[in-house]
Amino acid sequence: MQSIPDIIRTIPLAHYILLSSALFCIGILGVLTRRNAIIVFMAIELMLNAVNLLLAAFSSYYSDPSGQIFVFFIMAVAAAEVAVGLAIIVMIYRNIQSIDIGILNKLKN
Amino acid sequence: MTAIIALSLFGISNLFWGFWFPRKVLQILTLLFLAIGIGLTAMDWNHELLWFGNMFRTTNTSINFSLIIQLAAFLVVALSRGFGADDEHTHPAEYYAILLFSVVGAILMVSFDHMIMLFVGLEILSVAMYVLTGSDKRNLKSNEAALKYFLMGAFATGILLFGITLVYGATKSFYISNLANIIAATAPESMPSFLYIGVLLMLIGLLFKVSAAPFHFWTPDVYDGAPTIFTMFMSTVVKTAGFAALYHILSGVFGGIYSTWVLTIYFISMLTLIIGNVTAAYQLSVKRMLAYSSISHAGYMLMTVSAMQSSSTSTVLYYSLSYTLATVAAFAVLILVSEYQTGRKEKPEDYSSFEGLAKNNPGLAFCFTISLLSLAGIPMTAGFWGKFFIFSDSFNRNIIYPVILAILMSAVGIYYYFKGIIAIYFKNGDIEKIEVPILFKIALWFCTIATLVLGVYPNIVKSLF
Numbered sequence: 001m002q003s004i005p006d007i008i009r010t011i012p013l014a015h016y017i018l019l020s021s022a023l024f025c026i027g028i029l030g031v032l033t034r035r036n037a038i039i040v041f042m043a044i045e046l047m048l049n050a051v052n053l054l055l056a057a058f059s060s061y062y063s064d065p066s067g068q069i070f071v072f073f074i075m076a077v078a079a080a081e082v083a084v085g086l087a088i089i090v091m092i093y094r095n096i097q098s099i100d101i102g103i104l105n106k107l108k109n
Numbered sequence: 110m111t112a113i114i115a116l117s118l119f120g121i122s123n124l125f126w127g128f129w130f131p132r133k134v135l136q137i138l139t140l141l142f143l144a145i146g147i148g149l150t151a152m153d154w155n156h157e158l159l160w161f162g163n164m165f166r167t168t169n170t171s172i173n174f175s176l177i178i179q180l181a182a183f184l185v186v187a188l189s190r191g192f193g194a195d196d197e198h199t200h201p202a203e204y205y206a207i208l209l210f211s212v213v214g215a216i217l218m219v220s221f222d223h224m225i226m227l228f229v230g231l232e233i234l235s236v237a238m239y240v241l242t243g244s245d246k247r248n249l250k251s252n253e254a255a256l257k258y259f260l261m262g263a264f265a266t267g268i269l270l271f272g273i274t275l276v277y278g279a280t281k282s283f284y285i286s287n288l289a290n291i292i293a294a295t296a297p298e299s300m301p302s303f304l305y306i307g308v309l310l311m312l313i314g315l316l317f318k319v320s321a322a323p324f325h326f327w328t329p330d331v332y333d334g335a336p337t338i339f340t341m342f343m344s345t346v347v348k349t350a351g352f353a354a355l356y357h358i359l360s361g362v363f364g365g366i367y368s369t370w371v372l373t374i375y376f377i378s379m380l381t382l383i384i385g386n387v388t389a390a391y392q393l394s395v396k397r398m399l400a401y402s403s404i405s406h407a408g409y410m411l412m413t414v415s416a417m418q419s420s421s422t423s424t425v426l427y428y429s430l431s432y433t434l435a436t437v438a439a440f441a442v443l444i445l446v447s448e449y450q451t452g453r454k455e456k457p458e459d460y461s462s463f464e465g466l467a468k469n470n471p472g473l474a475f476c477f478t479i480s481l482l483s484l485a486g487i488p489m490t491a492g493f494w495g496k497f498f499i500f501s502d503s504f505n506r507n508i509i510y511p512v513i514l515a516i517l518m519s520a521v522g523i524y525y526y527f528k529g530i531i532a533i534y535f536k537n538g539d540i541e542k543i544e545v546p547i548l549f550k551i552a553l554w555f556c557t558i559a560t561l562v563l564g565v566y567p568n569i570v571k572s573l574f
């Protein structure tokens with residue numbers, strides 16, 4: 001039976017890089033174009049997951065566990081960030097009954 | 110390093126003491142904790158050590174940066190009052206605890222030796238700052254600032270992480286010291302091209318955090334919307350930590366491929382200087398002016414980072430210290446004046462609410478003047494020497510045009526800083542005597558006197574670094 005790193009290595013590394021870059025760019029486009037705070041938020045998570053995927057791929061290609069350890073750190077910290085971010089969004093929803101970031105322009109002079 | 114553990118424990122204990130003690134006691138306790146942190150940090154002086162599986166390195170440079178950060182946090186806590194004191198929904202214990210946690214993050218950011226530590230430190234600092242920015246829960250401006258800061262901060266973190274990943278893919282290591290060796294040992298042709306993309310993305314991620322143009326657009330809104338005391342914290346602690354991390358990365362890891370990133374940094378620093386200074390000149394609100402001024406100071410600091418001289422480290426440190434002292438004093442006076450003017454003027458943070466401050470409050474007017482003079486870089490203040498060291502470092506590297514531009518832009522800076530001084534001394538207003546709490550007074554005068562002393566004897570500190 002093949003071990004998991006071997007299975008991962010059956011696909012060339014360049015493909016992983018392309019896939020992650022594509023996911024990352026979709027995330028960036030989402031952040032820049034969407035107006036709903038939750039969707040923007042999901043786009044940011046997509047960027048982080050592109051990073052996770054690429055880290056895991058590099059890590060098994062190089063037989064070096066530190067990349068996968070980094071993935072755990074990213075997942076844990078992203079969860080903490082989500083908690084704070086959702087709290088902020090809820091706070092805004094309570095005040096203006098909307099999460100459209102286009103409405104938030106009080107600070108523009 | 111023990112300072113990190115101590116401050117984390119103190120932060121947690123602060124949450125519990127909030128049940129029993131009023132805000133005044135908590136403030137004194139937090140000051141005590143930060144003083145202990147400063148002492149523990151200083152004890153590591155001249156002991157170059159590695160901690161946490163070689164992921165955390167204490168050097169004299171990192172200790173100096175940690176000391177500046179903790180000093181700034183100390184001053185901010187000393188100047189904190191209220192958090193909306195009469196509101197039953199404010200929780201001072203939580204705010205002080207979050208401040209302590211964010212200081213831990215900042216210390217991690219200045220002494221990392223592994224990318225995980227950089228990332229974790231950055232996130233501890235940022236997540237704490239998102240909470241503090243939005244701490245004025247019923248104020249829509251504060252809400253908006255928190256959401257903007259959060260979305261932009263998380264976005265920048267994503268970019269930074271992608272950069273770290275690509276650099277890891279090219280070098281197979283996360284350790285700063287290994288990375289430098291691998292990059293130095295490999296011929297540039299045999300390096301995968303995505304190393305350079307990774308370096309660029311990492312730079313973009315960090316430049317977002319230090320609010321350099323063209324990644325500065327969130328800064329004025331966030332600084333303006335956040336409660337002033339936390340704006341003070343952001344523009345001193347977060348900025349110093351961000352620059353220390355940027356400097357560490359550029360000089361330590363990517364020093365070997367200097368030529369690939371130096372032009373980008375020049376371009377960005379010039380753009381930052383132009384945008385920061387020119388836009389600041391148009392502002393009517395002092396708080397927004399200080400936000401843009403913090404952008405322009407990022408431009409000056411980027412110049413040092415790119416000069417890469419043997420004296421650059423001490424220049425960055427000296428500049429951070431002088432900038433911290435002046436900014437804290439300026440924001441402190443802004444807090445007092447805008448609190449006094451709330452209800453009296455429509456926009457309590459504008460220049461117009463400072464008019465006639467000198468008549469009944471000569472002390473406050475003096476402190477504000479000295480801090481603005483220092484930010485503008487007038488001789489006899491610390492800010493002058495900060496700029497002087499930066500320009501001389503750049504000249505030593507034969508960087509001429511950015512320095513000329515920077516000198517021109519300091520002239521623009523003098524215009525908008527002096528607008529504040531003119532409003533204080535030469536305009537008529539009816540500000541009565543403003544009551545200043547004792548702790549507030551001590552911190553304010555400490556900043557002012559330190560600015561003057563460093564302006565006359567810069568070597569006291571410069572030789573230490």
